Amino acid sequence: MPRRRLPLVLIAAVLAATGCGGGTADDPDTISVAYHRYGNSTQVDALMQRVKQQYEQANPGKHVSLDPVVAPEGEYLSKLQLRMRSAKTAPDVLYEDSFTVNSDVAAGYLAPLDERLADWADWDHFIDTTKQAGRATDGRTYGIPLDTDTRGIWFNRDLFARAGLPADWAPDGWDDVLAAARRVKQRFPDVIGLDLPLGKAEGEAVTMQTVLMLLHGTETGSLHDGRWIAPNAGFTEAMRFLSTAVGEGLTQSRAQIADAQYDKKLRDDLTRQGKVAMRLDGSFASGQWESAGWRDWAETMSAAPMPTRDGGGTVSTSGGWTLAMSASGGKQDDAFEFLTIALSRDNVTEYALSSGNLPSREDSAADPRLTAANPLAGFWLGLLEGTHYRPTLPEYPKISEEIQQSVLDVAGGADPEQVSQRWTEQVRRIAGPDETRGG
Numbered sequence: 001m002p003r004r005r006l007p008l009v010l011i012a013a014v015l016a017a018t019g020c021g022g023g024t025a026d027d028p029d030t031i032s033v034a035y036h037r038y039g040n041s042t043q044v045d046a047l048m049q050r051v052k053q054q055y056e057q058a059n060p061g062k063h064v065s066l067d068p069v070v071a072p073e074g075e076y077l078s079k080l081q082l083r084m085r086s087a088k089t090a091p092d093v094l095y096e097d098s099f100t101v102n103s104d105v106a107a108g109y110l111a112p113l114d115e116r117l118a119d120w121a122d123w124d125h126f127i128d129t130t131k132q133a134g135r136a137t138d139g140r141t142y143g144i145p146l147d148t149d150t151r152g153i154w155f156n157r158d159l160f161a162r163a164g165l166p167a168d169w170a171p172d173g174w175d176d177v178l179a180a181a182r183r184v185k186q187r188f189p190d191v192i193g194l195d196l197p198l199g200k201a202e203g204e205a206v207t208m209q210t211v212l213m214l215l216h217g218t219e220t221g222s223l224h225d226g227r228w229i230a231p232n233a234g235f236t237e238a239m240r241f242l243s244t245a246v247g248e249g250l251t252q253s254r255a256q257i258a259d260a261q262y263d264k265k266l267r268d269d270l271t272r273q274g275k276v277a278m279r280l281d282g283s284f285a286s287g288q289w290e291s292a293g294w295r296d297w298a299e300t301m302s303a304a305p306m307p308t309r310d311g312g313g314t315v316s317t318s319g320g321w322t323l324a325m326s327a328s329g330g331k332q333d334d335a336f337e338f339l340t341i342a343l344s345r346d347n348v349t350e351y352a353l354s355s356g357n358l359p360s361r362e363d364s365a366a367d368p369r370l371t372a373a374n375p376l377a378g379f380w381l382g383l384l385e386g387t388h389y390r391p392t393l394p395e396y397p398k399i400s401e402e403i404q405q406s407v408l409d410v411a412g413g414a415d416p417e418q419v420s421q422r423w424t425e426q427v428r429r430i431a432g433p434d435e436t437r438g439g
Contacts, residue, residue, distance in 0.1 A: 025088050030063040031334050034083065035095035036076045037068035043287075043355040044095060044321075050350075051342040058341070062334060067091055074203050084109040087328040092335040096143050096324040098133035099204065099392045099400075104324075106394045110142040111325040116336050117141060122361075125345065130360040132389050134322040143322025144343055147357035150316045150383035151213055153177070153304045154279040156271075163187040163277075170304050173311035174217070174241055177278070181250040184277040193250040195267060196280035198242070198411050201260040206407050207400040208317055208390060213280060214238035216388045217308035217315040220439050224391035228399065229439040230427035231420070237309060239406060239416035246411050257411050268292055271301075280306065283380035287356010298375050305383065316383040319390065320360065358384070395431045402426040 024032040033052075037045045045068055052064040069076045077100055083089040084104065096104065104110050113134075117123045126145065134143030157167050163184045171177045181193030197205040215223065220234030229235075245251050256262045268285075270276050272294050279285065289297045305314035323342055325335045341347070343360075349367050352359040356374065358381055359365050370377045390396060406423045410416055428436050 024065045024092075025090075027063075028331065029061055030065050031092040031329075031331050031338060032065045032067055033093040033095075033338065034067040034069060034080060034091035036073065037070050038072060038076070043291075043351060046354065047342065047347065047351050051338065051347060054341050055338050059334075059337070064338065072201075072203075073097075081107070081109070084326065084328075087330075090326040090328050092326055092329040092331050093338050094324050094326065095146075096134075096322045097204075098143065098145070098319050098322055099208075099390050099396060101134055101143050101322065101324075102136050102392045103394045103397055105136045105138070105142055109327055111327045111329070111332060112140040112142055113144065113325065113336070114140050117144075120340060122340065122344070125361050125363050127360060127362050127365065127384065129318070129384050129387065130320065133318075133320050133360075134324070137393060143324040144339055145320050145322050145360035146343065146348065147352060147355065148318050148320040148360050148384070149282045149284050149358055150318055150380045150387055151209055151280070151282045152306050152314075152316060152380070152383060154271075154281050154285060154301055155180075155304060156274060156277055156300055157302050158300055159184055159188065159191060159274060159277045167302065169302075171307045173307050174214075174309050176307065176311070178241075178245065178250065181245070181278060182248070185250060188277075190275065192252050192270065192276045194245055194278045194280065195252055195271075195276045196245075197263070198246070198251065198257045198407055199259065199262060200404065200408055202263050203404065204400060205263070207403045208319060209280060209282065210242070211235070211238050211403050211407065212317050212388065212390065213306050213315055214241055214309075216317065217306065217313070219309075222391075223399070224393065225439075228395070228427050228431045228436045230424040230431075230436045231438045232424070233439065235423065236416060236420040239410050239420050242407060242410050243416045247413070254411065268294075272297075274300070283358055283376075283383075284356045286374055286376065287354075290356060303376055303379055314383075316387040317389070318384065318387040320357070395435075398430045399427055402430070 024030045033048060035044050035048055048066050052066055055064055056062060069079055071079060130145040130148045133145045135141050155169060160169060165180055184191055185193045196210045215234045215238050218234030218237050220229060220232055223229060268288055286297055307314055323339050325332055329335055345361060345363050348359050348361045349364040352364060353369060353373050365381055402423055406419045409419045
């Protein structure tokens with residue numbers, strides 16, 4: 001894929017903003033590490049601070065320059081890609097979202113790790129399904145998973161009991177999910193029946209946590225199976241479900257959907273206050289609650305698998321973040337040693353305990369501290385078997401943006417059939433007619 005040139009003035013601005021050009025890139029004994037730090041998500045920063053100390057203690061005379069990028073996730077990814085365009089500004093180690101691996105590989109930003117991984121005994125301890133997160137379409141691995149996740153339905157046992165729903169609720173089809181939301185709303189009009197990512201500010205979560213959790217439960221079952229599936233009957237069915245849920249007032253209100261701060265704090269506040277009956281959300285939600293001081297969440301909240309559209313099966317999607325190395329870095333031996341320290345059993349376990357995310361290593365997943373900290377850890381880990389990963393192809397980020405726009409349109413009252421048709425046209429424009437098929 002050709003790489004577009006940035007105007008010289010923009011390159012200069014990036015160099016100035018990052019403080020590079022005469023810094024770590026020119027120091028053979030210092031590696032730079034870029035990662036995301038925003039809002040309440042401080043666990044990555046704590047991990048990097050700890051690994052910096054461990055690395056420098058193990059390598060006297062060597063240093064780590066930490067470069068936290070304080071910005072919302074979408075802006076972090078954009079800023080990181082700007083830095084990767086130049087060897088002067090590219091970090092040696094980067095915190096890479098799994099869904100951007102292929103696009104960054106296509107742009108020439110990431111270094112393959114296979115030869116190094118073949119000599120690293122710890123690689124055998126990583127959960128096989130998590131290894132998909134850092135594997136590109138060329139079959140090579142460019143990122144080592146730090147964590148993973150699964151998705152399902154969190155539900156409030158107390159609200160369910162008062163609405164006459166069972167404590168061991170297990171929906172068998174989308175109709176069961178909608179019926180439970182309607183029952184709770186009838187009993188408690190001021191409670192959100194089904195909360196799920198719908199707003200523009202929620203970005204990729206709208207695609208992965210909402211649409212793909214629905215789409216994978218349809219007969220079509222996928223966005224891509226060698227070609228992009230557009231028109232996509234499963235996508236249309238997902239839009240219909242969302243149109244029904246929002247139109248009947250079962251979800252958060254349209255004002256809350258439009259509120260850029262809803263996901264940052266209000267969603268968790270309402271959940272803690274007993275104002276949310278169900279959340280289509282990730283295994284990591286309890287870690288957010290812990291960080292916010294809600295230590296006894298397990299006394300109230302339970303979880304169930306997301307059912308397929310017509311029942312008879314369940315659905316989960318998984319993602320997670322990886323650690324990767326810059327292709328343009330001249331200190332790759334040092335960078336890889338930093339990765340091995342960061343991704344040791346102890347560090348992966350500690351990170352899982354602090355973040356609420358699922359560990360990427362089997363030996364970390366078996367640590368009894370994990371279950372002690374989260375009584376539902378076994379449930380969420382069990383969903384890894386048969387979970388779905390995003391089609392992290394170079395076209396995916398743009399197609400995901402179109403999915404998010406489709407959800408905004410449906411949430412605003414647009415006809416789901418027309419929205420699905422518009423999405424099909426956009427996919428065919430992005431990927432090209434030869435790379436799409438109907439299904």
